[in-house]
Amino acid sequence: MPRVGLSREKLIEAGASLADREGFAAVTLAALARQFEVKLASLYAHVRNSEDLKTGIALLALDSLADRADAAVSGRAGKEAVAALAEVHRRFAADHPGLFEATRFPLNAEQAAGSGGMRLARAMRAALRGYGLSEADEVHAVRLLGSFFLGFSLLELGGNFAHSQPAPDLSFTRGLEALDATLKTWVKS
Numbered sequence: 001m002p003r004v005g006l007s008r009e010k011l012i013e014a015g016a017s018l019a020d021r022e023g024f025a026a027v028t029l030a031a032l033a034r035q036f037e038v039k040l041a042s043l044y045a046h047v048r049n050s051e052d053l054k055t056g057i058a059l060l061a062l063d064s065l066a067d068r069a070d071a072a073v074s075g076r077a078g079k080e081a082v083a084a085l086a087e088v089h090r091r092f093a094a095d096h097p098g099l100f101e102a103t104r105f106p107l108n109a110e111q112a113a114g115s116g117g118m119r120l121a122r123a124m125r126a127a128l129r130g131y132g133l134s135e136a137d138e139v140h141a142v143r144l145l146g147s148f149f150l151g152f153s154l155l156e157l158g159g160n161f162a163h164s165q166p167a168p169d170l171s172f173t174r175g176l177e178a179l180d181a182t183l184k185t186w187v188k189s
Helices: 008-024 030-034 051-071 076-097 097-102 109-113 116-132 136-156 168-184
Strands: none
Touching: 008 030, 008 051, 030 051, 030 109, 051 076, 051 097, 051 116, 076 097, 076 116, 076 136, 097 136, 097 168, 109 116, 116 136, 116 168, 136 168
16 A cells, blocks of 8 residues: 555655756665665555656656746757757756756656657757757757767766866856857758
């Protein structure tokens, strides 16, 4: 019988908070059982297993990031939209490092198709409208943008830029300028 007060949503929210405090790898059913002062077995009334819990957290993270991306792109295109999307990813990573990590948790095809990840891809495509890319080239450009957003954010979170000058903000701006220049001169396929 499910414990009063516990629900799938409450476990996912608690797992998301734990991820941001201690890292996504720290999210386990045992850790949540300790947090709620319940027996581990009682959590199985709400989630099938640890993977189910982490999938729920990943979907929550993707939805949260997609909400921010949708708002950032609204009414924008081209360089302005790309810069807004990049900043959304960077800020989300800084504010929610565990959830940012959760956005990369592997989902099956059905889960991915219904996730905020699809909205993120649509937001990136909307940002690319101003560049006049073909549909096929948009796929490559979305992957390029995603790689920059993810890579820069992960390196910055890891402290990899803390040991040298100039400040990471300048490198971030220069990277965005290079992306804009690349997208403006993209060789059409």
